Amino acid sequence: MKKLSARRRHPLAALVVLLLALACTGGLYAVFAPASKAQADETAQSLTIEEGKKLYAVGCASCHGTGGQGTTDGPSLVGVGAAAVDFQVATGRMPAATSQAAQLPKKKAVYTQAEIDQMAAYIASLGAGPAVPTEEQYGPEGADIAKGGELFRNNCAQCHNFTGKGGALTHGKYAPDLEGVDPKHIYQAMLTGPQNMPSFPDGSLSEQNKKDIIAYVKTVNGDETVSPGGLSLGGLGPVSEGLFAWIFGLGGMIAVAAWVAARTAKARKS
Amino acid sequence: MSTQETPEEKLPAGQDTAHGAVRVADEKNPFADPGLPPHEPRVQDVDERAAKRSERTVALLFTLSMLATVGFIASFVTIPVDQSVYIFPIGHINALNFALGMTLGIALFAIGAGAVHWARTLMSDQETADERHPIAAPPEVREKVMEDFRQGAKESVIGRRKLIRNTMFGALALVPLSGVVLLRDLGPLPETKLRHTAWKKGKLLVNMNTNEPMRPSDIIVGSLTFAQPEGLDPHEHGFMNEIAKAALMIVRIQPENIKDKRELEWSHEGIVAYSKICTHVGCPISLYEQQTHHALCPCHQSTFDLSDGARVIFGPAGHALPQLRIGVNDEGYLEALGDFEEPVGPSFWERG
Numbered sequence: 001m002k003k004l005s006a007r008r009r010h011p012l013a014a015l016v017v018l019l020l021a022l023a024c025t026g027g028l029y030a031v032f033a034p035a036s037k038a039q040a041d042e043t044a045q046s047l048t049i050e051e052g053k054k055l056y057a058v059g060c061a062s063c064h065g066t067g068g069q070g071t072t073d074g075p076s077l078v079g080v081g082a083a084a085v086d087f088q089v090a091t092g093r094m095p096a097a098t099s100q101a102a103q104l105p106k107k108k109a110v111y112t113q114a115e116i117d118q119m120a121a122y123i124a125s126l127g128a129g130p131a132v133p134t135e136e137q138y139g140p141e142g143a144d145i146a147k148g149g150e151l152f153r154n155n156c157a158q159c160h161n162f163t164g165k166g167g168a169l170t171h172g173k174y175a176p177d178l179e180g181v182d183p184k185h186i187y188q189a190m191l192t193g194p195q196n197m198p199s200f201p202d203g204s205l206s207e208q209n210k211k212d213i214i215a216y217v218k219t220v221n222g223d224e225t226v227s228p229g230g231l232s233l234g235g236l237g238p239v240s241e242g243l244f245a246w247i248f249g250l251g252g253m254i255a256v257a258a259w260v261a262a263r264t265a266k267a268r269k270s
Numbered sequence: 271m272s273t274q275e276t277p278e279e280k281l282p283a284g285q286d287t288a289h290g291a292v293r294v295a296d297e298k299n300p301f302a303d304p305g306l307p308p309h310e311p312r313v314q315d316v317d318e319r320a321a322k323r324s325e326r327t328v329a330l331l332f333t334l335s336m337l338a339t340v341g342f343i344a345s346f347v348t349i350p351v352d353q354s355v356y357i358f359p360i361g362h363i364n365a366l367n368f369a370l371g372m373t374l375g376i377a378l379f380a381i382g383a384g385a386v387h388w389a390r391t392l393m394s395d396q397e398t399a400d401e402r403h404p405i406a407a408p409p410e411v412r413e414k415v416m417e418d419f420r421q422g423a424k425e426s427v428i429g430r431r432k433l434i435r436n437t438m439f440g441a442l443a444l445v446p447l448s449g450v451v452l453l454r455d456l457g458p459l460p461e462t463k464l465r466h467t468a469w470k471k472g473k474l475l476v477n478m479n480t481n482e483p484m485r486p487s488d489i490i491v492g493s494l495t496f497a498q499p500e501g502l503d504p505h506e507h508g509f510m511n512e513i514a515k516a517a518l519m520i521v522r523i524q525p526e527n528i529k530d531k532r533e534l535e536w537s538h539e540g541i542v543a544y545s546k547i548c549t550h551v552g553c554p555i556s557l558y559e560q561q562t563h564h565a566l567c568p569c570h571q572s573t574f575d576l577s578d579g580a581r582v583i584f585g586p587a588g589h590a591l592p593q594l595r596i597g598v599n600d601e602g603y604l605e606a607l608g609d610f611e612e613p614v615g616p617s618f619w620e621r622g
Contacts, residue, residue, distance in 0.1 A: 151479060154478060154479065154496065155479065155494075155496070158554070158555075158556045158557050158568055159557050167568075169557060169559060169566060170559065170562075170564060170566055170571075170573055170584070173559065175557075193492045193493065193560055195561065196559035196560055196561045196562065197560065198492060198493055198494030198521070198558050198560040199490065199492050199493045199494075199560070200493060200494065200495075201488070201490050201493050203484070203485075203487070203488030203489070203490075204477055204479060204480070204484070204488055204489070204493060204495040205479050205480075206479070206480060209479055209480070224362060225362060226354040226362045226363060226364055227360070227361060227362065227363050227364075228363070228364040228367055229363075229364075229367060230360055230363050230367065230368060230371070231360050232361075260386060260390075265312045265313075265314075265390045265391055265395070266310045266311070266312055267310070267311055267312055267313045267315070267316055267317075268310055
């Protein structure tokens with residue numbers, strides 16, 4: 001067996017080392033960072049602003065400022081409302097490892113829902129903003145799925161694709177896939193406009209409209225969703241469909257032609 | 271030609287002359303032509319039982335195609351449009367589409383496969399060689415044709431009767447004009463339609479989602495709203511043409527973040543209204559990034575900076591997005607203060 005050191009001059013060695021180093025750093029961060037924050041207050045039971053303030057001071061203040069006024073590393077949180085806090089922290093986008101990333105991806109949440117509620121209560125106390133929506137607001141009861149589809153295509157599909165599979169934006173930013181996203185978080189994203197997503201306040205997209213849109217997204221992305229055309233190929237539209245047709249359609253025809261021509265019909269095989 | 275030049279006795283013994291000519295190397299053609307290899311029979315040529323088997327296989331494939339066609343018609347008639355079925359590994363799919371595609375696919379494939387099998391095993395596979403003939407006609411034929419033409423031209427007196435010749439050329443040149451004139455029936459000229467939209471001074475901006483006029487307080491910083499002029503009826507003839515020109519995206523930018531002076535002037539307290547139609551080929555452009563104020567076109571990635579007069583910062587678009595001048599009317603609703611100053615949408619010939 002070749003020694004590992006013998007491969008250190010391989011052209012891909014630097015890349016492998018870099019990937020390993022990144023994986024280690026990320027892994028260590030994931031192990032330690034959440035643990036230290038989660039220990040902040042395990043015993044808190046009541047949803048008090050005081051408890052939220054303590055959590056905020058430990059986990060958020062370094063970037064967003066001690067009073068939520070914002071710093072060069074993070075925006076002001078005055079007036080963003082409880083809905084924004086619940087969305088950002090419950091989807092794991094906050095706390096962020098860096099303020100330099102093009103976009104913060106969805107991760108496993110670091111805080112428990114109780115802690116998130118406390119922080120949300122604290123941030124809401126700094127200035128009026130959208131509140132966390134209730135089940136009644138985002139649930140499927142009373143939703144018009146067809147209307148939701150129309151609204152989705154008019155307001156959301158340009159970035160999130162026709163059935164919410166997401167898509168690319170500029171400079172490494174992207175619209176995420178909406179499959180499996182909690183209806184509450186979809187509602188909050190529309191309401192608060194996280195990161196580069198524009199917000200759709202109730203004045204321009206009513207509560208009922210939001211409910212309809214969520215019902216549509218859930219209908220076209222559920223486990224029981226019927227794909228009328230067979231293989232959905234990721235639901236990404238013409239790119240994956242064209243790729244499939246070229247590779248498997250044309251490739252299959254070439255393979256069959258080669259197979260037919262390769263077999264001789266003669267009695268005496270040469 | 272080569273066959274005629276090659277004497278019969280030069281062919282190697284046993285070569286079937288009808289089955290491809292063999293040319294040996296000489297001074298004019300230094301490379302010998304090996305000709306076609308000797309014909310090899312197939313199993314089906316020597317064994318009648320094998321030939322029968324092939325016949326049955328081909329017939330089976332054609333019968334399969336017939337059955338699949340019957341299946342196609344049966345599926346079309348019997349399967350309800352909205353019935354779904356679980357097919358591993360595709361998942362839940364529409365039963366009718368699956369059945370139609372499957373049966374039609376089998377019907378067409380079986381015809382092709384049967385034809386290929388038939389051609390390979392039963393049709394004659396004797397190789398034959400056809401020599402190419404020279405393309406030019408023999409000199410005497412050419413001479414005759416030219417002579418006929420000259421005689422015809424002389425007899426028609428076209429060279430002597432100049433008046434007939436010239437008027438005939440005139441008539442032949444004018445006839446195609448009727449066809450050109452008919453092209454006008456393709457539609458009326460656009461006239462100034464490309465330069466004007468449904469926006470006029472005093473027209474209210476109507477939210478496309480709620481169909482209600484908008485107040486400035488509805489538009490918060492970071493939000494994105496789509497608007498159309500009041501009074502556009504989706505059921506009216508020509509609606510699509512009007513909305514395709516008049517569609518707006520409304521965003522609010524902190525006035526101090528607006529870099530373009532005219533943009534700020536035409537906004538209402540930082541609320542700016544831009545045409546939603548890309549100036550490249552007219553795609554609806556609304557991939558708005560609220561932190562960078564960039565709007566991205568999904569078709570060809572043209573990127574516009576909405577905080578700087580919708581200037582093109584990337585991509586093939588040739589013009590900034592036209593901005594609509596807006597204000598607030600007496601009742602506090604957002605209204606247009608006129609039409610767009612420049613044509614919306616893609617460039618066209620006369621726009622320059």
